[in-house]
Amino acid sequence: MHGEFKVPGGKLVVADLEVVDGKLSDVRVAGDFFLDPDSALDDINIALNGVSSEADTDTIARVVREALPPGAQLLGFSPEAVATTVRRALTHAAGxxxxxxxxxxxxxxxxxxxxxxxxxxxxxxxxxxxxxxxxxxxxxxxxxxxxxxxxxxxxxxxxxxxxxxxxxxxxxxxxxxxxxxxxxxxxxxxxxxxxxxxxxxxxxxxxxxxxxxxxxxxxxxxxxxxxxxxxxxxxxxxxxxxxxxxxxxxxxxxxxxxxxxxxxxxxxxxxxxxxxxxxxxxxxxxxxxxxxxxxxxxxxxxxxxxxxxxxxxxxxxxxxxxxxxxxxxxxxxxxxxxxxxxxxxxxxx
The missing domain is CATH 3.30.930.10 (Bira Bifunctional Protein; Domain 2)
Structure with a gap:
């Protein structure tokens, strides 16, 4: 499943994922945003694996936020933007x-x-x-x-x-x-x-x-x-x-x-x-x-x-x-x- 979301006034966020037994699997978040440290992207992907495919945007955003290391800097996107992108992938939203x-x-x-x-x-x-x-x-x-x-x-x-x-x-x-x-x-x-x-x-x-x-x-x-x-x-x-x-x-x-x-x-x-x-x-x-x-x-x-x-x-x-x-x-x-x-x-x- 593939989803994209252009953050208003910000950057493009992309999510590719699969659903196995009702859970997110093989989640890969990407985009032209800025993120520091680099390792925080792996933290986001790992945290999203196993989340219910029925989870709403608030739940997904909370998972992303809690996965971020202390002091992480997100520029051009947010946990909410990642959540929206994941939901668009799950609902097969068009571009x-x-x-x-x-x-x-x-x-x-x-x-x-x-x-x-x-x-x-x-x-x-x-x-x-x-x-x-x-x-x-x-x-x-x-x-x-x-x-x-x-x-x-x-x-x-x-x-x-x-x-x-x-x-x-x-x-x-x-x-x-x-x-x-x-x-x-x-x-x-x-x-x-x-x-x-x-x-x-x-x-x-x-x-x-x-x-x-x-x-x-x-x-x-x-x-x-x-x-x-x-x-x-x-x-x-x-x-x-x-x-x-x-x-x-x-x-x-x-x-x-x-x-x-x-x-x-x-x-x-x-x-x-x-x-x-x-x-x-x-x-x-x-x-x-x-x-x-x-x-x-x-x-x-x-x-x-x-x-x-x-x-x-x-x-x-x-x-x-x-x-x-x-x-x-x-x-x-x-x-x-x-x-x-x-x-x-x-x-x-």
């Missing part, structure tokens, strides 16, 4: 390069159609009708996109939204509200088979699926890091946030919105951002939470998107693709019947 990735950078669409496409394309990947896909969104109009479980009345001032021509919609994933305007944000979705995140905790899968974009941002000079659970941030402030939905078909929807040149004053008029949320983020004003990519890179929005796509292809491969006419038709129908309705919007009043 990025096991798939023929499709890349879509589509035309501007209405917010409800965009959300419907997310559901349609994720379902198609889960049912094997579409290969795993990365899609860059283009917004046709301003919008507030609520998380699946957010209260409409608590989050949005609908009168102000109507005044500024901001459509209010609700997505199928959880998380917080997003405020977007055309050309002001960079939004992308990943539609992935469940096997790609096999062996990862729900929390770990967020950073795992966004590691490629962090690498792109760092190459552009942004000190981007992942702040659990779902924020992409830098020393200058928050850049964006992620959300996920796992469908019954087994596929995972992972989407992210990053601010490029956000109108913060309009955002705080439309969104009801409470004091507790601002305090939780360690700021005193909503404007300070929005740190546009333009101010940190000096690049155009399209230049940043192009570099993101270039980075993804270099790391994982990818072929240019399009939404099919059938997928568009299904999305438009779903937008009309679900995402544009007051019933869906008010599912949490």
């Amino acid at each position: 990025w390069k096991d798939y023929d990735w499709q890349i879509i950078h589509g035309e501007p669409l209405a917010p409800a159609v965009q959300l419907a496409l997310d559901e349609v394309l994720t379902t198609a990947v889960g049912e094997g009708r579409r290969k795993p896909t990365l899609r860059i969104w283009e917004w046709a109009s301003p919008a507030v996109i609520l998380g699946s479980f957010q209260s409409l009345r608590n989050e949005v001032d609908r009168e102000k939204a109507a005044k500024y021509g901001v459509e209010v919609v609700r997505r199928i994933s959880g998380g917080g509200a997003m405020f977007v305007e055309p050309e002001s944000a960079i939004t992308y979705s990943l539609y992935v088979p469940g096997e790609l995140v096999q062996g990862l905790s729900f929390a770990d899968s967020y950073a795992f699926l966004d590691e490629w974009v962090l690498e792109a941002l760092r190459a552009l000079g942004i000190e981007a890091v992942y702040k659990p659970l779902n924020d992409i941030t830098s020393p200058h402030g928050k850049i964006g946030g992620a959300a996920q939905k796992r469908l019954g078909s087994g596929a995972v929807l992972h989407h992210v919105t990053m601010s490029y040149d956000m109108d913060a004053q309009k955002m705080v008029k439309v969104l009801r951002i409470g004091r507790e949320k601002l305090s939780d983020k360690g700021t005193t004003s909503a404007q300070k939470r929005v740190d546009p990519l333009r101010s940190q890179t000096g690049l155009s929005r399209q230049e940043i998107i192009s570099y993101m796509l270039k980075t993804f292809v270099e790391l994982h491969g990818g072929t240019a693709s399009e939404v099919t006419p059938e997928e568009y038709e299904e999305a438009e129908r779903l937008a009309e019947q679900k995402f544009s309705t007051e019933k869906w919007l008010r599912r949490v009043p």
Whole structure:
């Protein structure tokens, strides 16, 4: 069995092992990490032999930690990373390069159609009708996109939204509200088979699926890091946030919105951002939470998107693709019947 795990912001960890009578056997941990003393790697491998194949990541990490000699230095990885890699080997998790990735950078669409496409394309990947896909969104109009479980009345001032021509919609994933305007944000979705995140905790899968974009941002000079659970941030402030939905078909929807040149004053008029949320983020004003990519890179929005796509292809491969006419038709129908309705919007009043 073979498993790999790229530590977010760290190094690659690899585990090869066998299972004999329900126990780990012939465990060989490797990777491009740094470890001192060298002999600690043998200590890790020896300790993992005989561990139950049903052990969870916490148990495996504890075994690794207890096997380390006093003063051992682990750089670019951790006992938890080794545990995650072992679990990915045991669950036959797939790697990025096991798939023929499709890349879509589509035309501007209405917010409800965009959300419907997310559901349609994720379902198609889960049912094997579409290969795993990365899609860059283009917004046709301003919008507030609520998380699946957010209260409409608590989050949005609908009168102000109507005044500024901001459509209010609700997505199928959880998380917080997003405020977007055309050309002001960079939004992308990943539609992935469940096997790609096999062996990862729900929390770990967020950073795992966004590691490629962090690498792109760092190459552009942004000190981007992942702040659990779902924020992409830098020393200058928050850049964006992620959300996920796992469908019954087994596929995972992972989407992210990053601010490029956000109108913060309009955002705080439309969104009801409470004091507790601002305090939780360690700021005193909503404007300070929005740190546009333009101010940190000096690049155009399209230049940043192009570099993101270039980075993804270099790391994982990818072929240019399009939404099919059938997928568009299904999305438009779903937008009309679900995402544009007051019933869906008010599912949490």
